[in-house]
Amino acid sequence: MTDYNHYTDYAVEQAKKLLAIDSPSGYGRSVTEYLLREFAALGIPARRTVKGGVIADFGGRDNKNGILLEAHCDTLxxxxxxxxxxxxxxxxxxxxxxxxxxxxxxxxxxxxxxxxxxxxxxxxxxxxxxxxxxxxxxxxxxxxxxxxxxxxxxxxxxxxxxxxxxxxxxxEPRTRVTASGYIKSRFLDDKLSAAILLAYGKYLKEEKVVPERHVYAHFTIYEEVGHGGSASVPEGVTEAWSVDMGCVGDGLTCTEHEVSICAKDSGGPYNYDIVCRLVELAGEHGIGYAVDVYPHYGSDVETTLRSGHDIRHALIGPGVYASHGYERSHKDGVCNTFRLIQAYIG
The missing domain is CATH 2.40.30.40 (Peptidase M42, domain 2)
Structure with a gap:
């Protein structure tokens, strides 16, 4: 039985550490050096890309049907x-x-x-x-x-x-975690989801889980200026997700407590089969989720598609309120995002 509190707490602690590292778009050396050290400590192979991001290899059996999880560590x-x-x-x-x-x-x-x-x-x-x-x-x-x-x-x-x-x-990010589980900071977009991917890598290593599909994680440093995910897709990847902030606001159903599954944003609809499968899995596993359409949003994985890669694509993430401002999420949203990744991949 997975101890979800353990991995949620780890993700929150990693988010605090990532948020403390200045990394506006293009200024990514310190944050990527931190990621490389953390992956080395977990025993997960990782390398810096030519562009300056980090690719981590989470392992898996099927090298011809791989999945790439993308999160960005650059900020405004x-x-x-x-x-x-x-x-x-x-x-x-x-x-x-x-x-x-x-x-x-x-x-x-x-x-x-x-x-x-x-x-x-x-x-x-x-x-x-x-x-x-x-x-x-x-x-x-x-x-x-x-x-x-x-x-x-x-x-x-x-x-x-x-x-x-x-x-x-x-x-200054002004990061705070309250006793009631709320996480408040600038730049939760997207260091909170980057921390969730670190926690997922930790889970795979600690629980000795080998996914059926080969899994990679790409931590990009140019998402906020529109070209973070436009390169460095490993060979054999057929599916890529942006694990980024989920939108919370008027007209949407997500709160800071759910994982948001994006059906469509300003770049168009996400892969319908993946969206349906994510909804099905969330229901089966009792995962708190919401499906929304984001009116003013673009993601790393859309730049991956525009750069010519033949892949299926999706976007999920913990609900974050007041995006591009002083943002707020909750440990529940972190846990639900982690659980949905685990349910889908293994």
Whole structure:
């Protein structure tokens, strides 16, 4: 009998560790080094791709009918686009980072020379007691800025720190797990599902399970900018899933407690046979699930298809509320996602 609490708790702990590693799209070296160490500790073969992600080989018997599970470890973030005359930083967003959501958040500025400086993202002229237009100012990347937490007053002061355009700006995740099982953090999309795949690999090793089909996991680092899953599909793979966040919001049925099975998103419908089989298995095993259509969503596995791979595709994941903001999920959603993967694959 599988101890689901054991693997759920492991996934949550791994999520906390992954969330603590800054990794906006393209800045993936530290998070992938962490994954490679964790897979080595589990005794699971893994390698870094040329593009910078990680492919882990979970094993299995049938090498001609393999399944690839895709999760992304890149996040939203910012990049310095200009150093202003007063030494403050103008940003361009990485992925779908919204300026209204970035406002009043602590950040880390990572220079190309390896230095890291703290800062804070604020509205320009952010003091309410001074700025009479505070409430009426539209939040955009032209009206918010980063204040570097160093004594800088001019552009030259900031340049002397080694800060320049193209430097990454990483937003504080503020991860918390409550006594009631809620998981709150920026960037649960998609480090929570990456942690679930780590837990599934741990399960296979600890329980000495050899799946009938060969199973691989691909941890990508460019999903938020649209091309994470466009390469590195192992030979023999006939099916690929994005294990990503499930949408929670008005008009949808999923909550943070279920695994969401996506029938269709902005890229079109997912493989109907897989969706039906997932629903059937969830019912058979008493797994909490929801089926939804996501109105504004695209996934890694769709880029895998667009790059020319002849595969069946699916998208599942734990329900996550307030996507691309300060997100919230629950241990139940983690457990149900793990159980659905286990029920389908073994």
């Amino acid at each position: 973030g910012g990049m310095v686009t200009e150093i202003k005359g007063n030494g403050r930083l103008k940003l361009t967003n990485i992925g779908g980072m919204k300026p209204a959501n970035a406002e009043a958040e602590n950040v880390r500025i990572i220079t190309k020379g390896g230095a890291v400086y703290e800062g804070v993202c604020q509205l320009v002229n952010a003091s309410v007691h001074v700025n009479g237009e505070y409430d009426r100012t539209e939040r955009s990347w032209d009206t918010v800025e980063v204040l570097v937490d160093e004594c800088v007053k001019t552009k030259e002061d900031t340049i002397k720190l080694g800060i320049m355009p193209g430097d990454y700006v990483c937003f």
